[in-house]
Amino acid sequence: MSGDGAVDRSGGSSGTGSIGAVPGRPPAANGELMLRTFAFPADANPAGDIFGGWLLGQMDIAGASLARRRAHGRVATVAIAQMTFKLPVFVGDEVSCYCSVVRVGNTSVTIDVEAWARRADGDDLARVTEGVFTYVALGADRRARQIPK
């Protein structure tokens, strides 16, 4: 994983569920704020809008952060499902990723990730993208390991 944006951990440590105290939290957002960053010109596609791969990467980082906490250690992304790009992201938008645990298996944890954009030209908030990310807990040998209950 890699990312060039600032990571905001101010969402607290309460796991899944709503957090009333996060500044700027959209009322309809589900989950915990795991990452907040800005869309830079370098993240745009040739048409000038933000490249979907960049956004997917931010969501992967955000989901992995929560998965790692739930798995008590290192995780690797094994699957990404139900990615829906509902609205475009523009250069200058503030992008926030909200995450919630939807399933914990033997070695895997599945995280629902919502990306929200606060438009640079105002205070409008929009849920721009959603996806379901599955991570596998890895041991020191890089093989799947059991997740503590």
Ligand SMILES: CC(C)(COP(=O)(O)OP(=O)(O)OC[C@H]1O[C@@H](n2cnc3c(N)ncnc32)[C@H](O)[C@@H]1OP(=O)(O)O)[C@@H](O)C(=O)NCCC(=O)NCCS
């Ligand atoms: C992660 C990895 C070690 C798992 O290998 P494995 O042990 O043979 O995988 P398994 O088939 O036993 O599956 C392990 C878990 O992942 C889940 N899983 C595997 N494929 C999945 C898929 N397509 N969708 C959802 N879950 C999946 C399995 O259900 C299982 O979960 P459970 O133990 O909770 O039931 C291996 O796939 C790997 O190294 N992948 C590359 C990871 C990586 O580099 N990610 C970054 C990509 S840039």
